[in-house]
Each structure stands twice: as structure tokens, then as C-alpha cells.
Amino acid sequence: MLAPQGGGPSQDELKRVAAHRAVELVRSGMVLGLGTGSTAVHALDRIGALLRTGHLRDVVGIPTSEWAAARAAAAGIPLTDLNAHPVVDLSIDGADEVDPALNLVKGRGGSLLREKMVEGASRRFVVIVDESKLVPRLGASGLAVPVEVIPFGWSLTLRRLRTLFDGVPGFNIKLRTAATNAKASAFDESESKSEPFLTDNKNYIVDLFFEDGIHGDLKLISDDILRITGVIEHGMFLGLASSVIIARKDGVVVVDKAAKPTRLESSSAFIFRSYKLHPRPFVILLTKSQRPAHSSHLISSTQRSLRLRRVKASMGNYVSCTLAGPPGGHARSAKVILPCGRVQRIDGPANAAELMLDAPGHFLVDSRSMHVGRRFAPLSADEDLEMGHVYAMFPMKRVNAVVAAADMAALLMAARKEVRRELGAGARVLPDAAHVSTEVAEGYAPDSEQNAARTSLEEAAEMREFRYRLSMCRSRRPTLETIAEEPICSR
Numbered sequence: 001m002l003a004p005q006g007g008g009p010s011q012d013e014l015k016r017v018a019a020h021r022a023v024e025l026v027r028s029g030m031v032l033g034l035g036t037g038s039t040a041v042h043a044l045d046r047i048g049a050l051l052r053t054g055h056l057r058d059v060v061g062i063p064t065s066e067w068a069a070a071r072a073a074a075a076g077i078p079l080t081d082l083n084a085h086p087v088v089d090l091s092i093d094g095a096d097e098v099d100p101a102l103n104l105v106k107g108r109g110g111s112l113l114r115e116k117m118v119e120g121a122s123r124r125f126v127v128i129v130d131e132s133k134l135v136p137r138l139g140a141s142g143l144a145v146p147v148e149v150i151p152f153g154w155s156l157t158l159r160r161l162r163t164l165f166d167g168v169p170g171f172n173i174k175l176r177t178a179a180t181n182a183k184a185s186a187f188d189e190s191e192s193k194s195e196p197f198l199t200d201n202k203n204y205i206v207d208l209f210f211e212d213g214i215h216g217d218l219k220l221i222s223d224d225i226l227r228i229t230g231v232i233e234h235g236m237f238l239g240l241a242s243s244v245i246i247a248r249k250d251g252v253v254v255v256d257k258a259a260k261p262t263r264l265e266s267s268s269a270f271i272f273r274s275y276k277l278h279p280r281p282f283v284i285l286l287t288k289s290q291r292p293a294h295s296s297h298l299i300s301s302t303q304r305s306l307r308l309r310r311v312k313a314s315m316g317n318y319v320s321c322t323l324a325g326p327p328g329g330h331a332r333s334a335k336v337i338l339p340c341g342r343v344q345r346i347d348g349p350a351n352a353a354e355l356m357l358d359a360p361g362h363f364l365v366d367s368r369s370m371h372v373g374r375r376f377a378p379l380s381a382d383e384d385l386e387m388g389h390v391y392a393m394f395p396m397k398r399v400n401a402v403v404a405a406a407d408m409a410a411l412l413m414a415a416r417k418e419v420r421r422e423l424g425a426g427a428r429v430l431p432d433a434a435h436v437s438t439e440v441a442e443g444y445a446p447d448s449e450q451n452a453a454r455t456s457l458e459e460a461a462e463m464r465e466f467r468y469r470l471s472m473c474r475s476r477r478p479t480l481e482t483i484a485e486e487p488i489c490s491r
């Protein structure tokens with residue numbers, strides 16, 4: 001293994017490193033999706049070389065563009081198509097942007113439609129990028145998010161797309177010319193022309209530009225774009241990537257979509273003392289050292305005044321109070337309740353993106369913002385964690401969901417478990433999370449109309465999921481291959 005020398009590897013070297021790492025996943029006999037671009041070309045060349053030396057046999061490739069077809073043929077890779085092979089074993093391709101949830105923007109080279117077809121038909125889609133492609137949210141690089149449209153009536157389609165993003169600050173939209181395509185993609189060497197750029201499918205590309213990236217629910221935005229007659233496809237690849245191989249100057253990082261955050265350190269010790277944590281008198285941490293009389297008085301009066309629904313509605317604060325540390329104290333860390341229920345302490349400055357990269361497919365929320373019956377308020381990727389706050393991670397599929405009582409119970413259980421871990425069995429957190437969660441699982445009187453729609457069955461399922469996550473957390477067996485790091489080496 002060789003460390004990078006001098007100024008470190010060039011961007012093209014990083015692309016090659018990522019590509020070669022991806023090609024290690026290719027096996028003889030596979031049907032491959034062959035990507036397009038200045039990164040993917042390294043994979044094509046490498047596959048060709050391995051075929052020539054006999055290290056790989058019987059591989060066939062489906063090119064994602066005419067350009068890829070030509071480059072693959074030159075590299076000696078036998079070609080086929082989706083009609084002959086509707087299921088692809090492995091696709092390897094570059095991307096223009098990768099967000100913390102492994103959503104992509106592709107198509108600055110103009111091949112997004114075929115890319116999406118081939119990569120969408122793949123059992124595994126491995127994305128290869130250098131670190132410059134990582135963004136906190138799609139569109140945030142300020143470069144184009146492309147939409148392929150039919151040439152007929154293209155200006156009407158463009159107007160409709162413009163209307164869709166009306167009022168979005170800094171939004172811009174342009175028909176792509178051949179000249180801009182050549183400029184935007186490192187691999188398009190065609191001469192500059194002012195005519196519209198024509199895709200391999202003889203369509204046009206309309207480019208969307210977002211000054212601050214795309215805010216909001218990407219799935220809904222995708223649906224809105226695709227509903228416009230005249231739009232064929234767009235370059236947001238949502239949930240399609242299985243893994244992303246990122247070549248950084250200090251090494252290669254492989255992020256798996258289904259990864260559990262195994263790289264996160266386990267939480268370090270928290271010091272808790274007895275104090276009243278909140279103006280309302282029913283969340284109290286009691287240590288062994290507290291006087292029993294005092295404790296029992298507090299507990300009984302607390303329990304008498306405890307009304308479960310109110311607790312559920314504001315339990316985010318309690319979770320926060322339980323883990324955050326003494327009120328008025330100088331908070332030096334933030335805490336994050338991980339998807340497995342463990343609590344991680346963050347001692348220095350960090351933003352949501354850094355944590356989300358470690359737990360792909362999850363979003364981060366400040367526990368204080370959580371109220372049963374209200375929607376989650378996810379942190380945007382570039383938002384900084386505030387010291388003293390307690391955050392929780394939830395799977396991306398819940399990003400538009402309403403916070404359920406089971407979510408609160410799960411967080412409180414995690415918080416309670418952490419406290420007990422630190423202080424031993426003498427520490428108690430009220431309300432008792434186990435008690436709350438049992439009621440939740442057995443059926444919970446809804447606080448709001450939205451919540452009314454949720455069945456107790458769903459809530460019970462959530463509790464089961466959480467228990468499962470906890471049990472996974474307890475398991476010492478690694479469940480997934482996830483983030484592997486190694487120094488850059490020349491292969």
C-alpha cells in the first residue's frame with residue numbers, strides 16, 4: 001500500500017482508483033451495465049484488460065450510451081442489450097452528485113435515460129466517484145440537474161418545468177446546447193455548437209439549476225417532473241445506488257446503501273446527577289445516592305400527575321432532557337440516538353451530513369422538535385449540530401411521516417437504557433419508557449386527525465421494528481459489510 005505522494009493523486013487518478021475498486025466486484029459470467037463518463041471509462045478499460053489476460057471470462061456488457069458502446073468495444077468487452085438480458089448482474093457508473101442518502105444526480109454527459117434503464121434493471125449498482133461529487137443535497141453543486149424531454153414542443157415543456165419551481169430562490173432553467181454538453185462533461189469532445197444538444201435517443205435536455213440545492217421531498221419532486229407531458233426522464237437517481245465507492249485523497253471509502261453505521265464509535269460515558277430536568281415535575285433522574293424518602297415522594301406525586309397523552313405529545317423534550325446534561329450547564333457535546341438505539345456522543349463541531357453519511361438511508365431530527373401527531377422536521381444536511389441537543393436518526397422512508405407515539409417510546413427507551421448503562425439499575429427516568437411502550441403497542445388514543453389514521457397495528461409493528469433494531473444492536477455479529485477504508489494504493 002502506498003500513501004499518496006507530493007500533492008496527492010489527481011482527480012483522474014482518484015476516478016481510476018474508485019473504478020478499479022468497483023471492478024473487483026466483477027465475476028466471470030456476469031452481465032454488466034457499462035457506465036458513461038470519464039470515471040466509468042476506467043472501469044471499461046480495466047474490465048477489458050482483465051478479459052484479455054483471462055482473469056475474467058464470459059462477461060457481456062450493456063452500454064449506457066453510444067459513447068460507452070464505442071469505448072467498451074475498443075476495450076474488447078462483448079456487448080449485448082436489455083432485450084437479451086433484462087436483468088443485469090452489476091452496473092458500474094459515475095455520477096455528478098451523491099447526497100448523504102446515496103441519491104444521485106446523473107446525466108451531465110446526457111446519457112441519463114439509458115443509464116437509468118440499465119442501472120434500474122441491475123441487481124447491484126455501484127457508483128464510482130471522487131470526493132468532489134459529494135453534496136449535502138442534490139443540486140447543491142450548483143451544476144445542472146438534467147431532464148430529458150422530447151424535442152416536439154420543448155419550449156412548452158420547459159415552461160411547465162419552470163412553473164413547477166416557481167418561487168424557488170435562485171432557480172434557473174436552460175435548454176442544453178451541444179456546446180454546454182461538451183463543456184459540462186469531461187468526456188464529450190464534440191465541437192462546440194449552439195444547436196440543442198441531442199441525446200442518443202434524439203431528445204433534448206433541459207437543465208435545472210438550484211442555487212442552494214433541491215429542498216423538499218425528492219420523490220414528490222420527481223413525480224411532479226415526470227407527470228409533465230413531454231418529459232421523458234430526469235437525472236435524479238433516487239434509491240437506485242447499492243453502493244458508492246468514493247476515492248478520497250486519503251483513501252477509498254465504500255458506503256453501502258443498507259449499511260449500519262458500524263464506523264460510528266460507541267458512546268462515551270455521560271455523567272448524570274439528580275436534578276429536576278424540566279419545569280414540569282415528572283421527568284426526574286434518580287441515582288442510588290438519592291434519599292429514598294425524597295425519591296419516593298417525587299415518584300409518587302409524579303405518577304399521580306402524569307397524563308400519558310401529554311407526555312407522549314411532548315416527549316421529545318423529555319428524551320432531550322434525559323440525555324442532554326444539566327440545565328444551564330455548559331454543554332460540550334451533542335448526542336445522537338442511532339438507528340440501533342445506541343447513543344453516540346459528538347464532542348466537536350459536526351453537521352447532519354457527516355452523520356448521515358455514516359448512516360445512509362437515514363435522516364436526522366432534533367428530539368425537541370418531535371411531537372406525536374406532527375410531521376418529522378428533518379435537519380438539512382448542512383445544518384450544524386448544537387451542543388447540548390439530542391438528535392435521533394430515522395429511516396428515510398419515514399421522512400414525510402407523522403411522529404408516532406411508538407417513536408417517542410423508542411427514543412425514551414434508548415435514553416433510559418443509556419442512563420442505566422452509565423449509572424446502574426438505581427437510575428430511573430420517568431415516565432417509565434417500558435410502561436409507555438407497552439401502552440403504545442397495545443393501542444394508543446390518537447392525539448390528532450393524522451394520528452387517528454394510524455392503526456395500533458402499525459404502531460405495534462413500529463415497536464417490533466425498534467425492538468429488532470435494539471436486538472441487532474446487541475448482537476456482536478457484524479450484519480453487513482459496510483464502510484471500509486484503505487489508503488490510496490496503486491494497483
Ligand SMILES: O=C(CO)[C@H](O)[C@H](O)COP(=O)(O)O
Pocket residue numbers: 035036037038039040093094095096105106107108109110111112115185186187
Ligand atoms: O451521468 C453521466 C453521464 O450521463 C456520468 O456518469 C456523470 O456525468 C459523471 O461523469 P464523470 O465520471 O465524467 O464525472
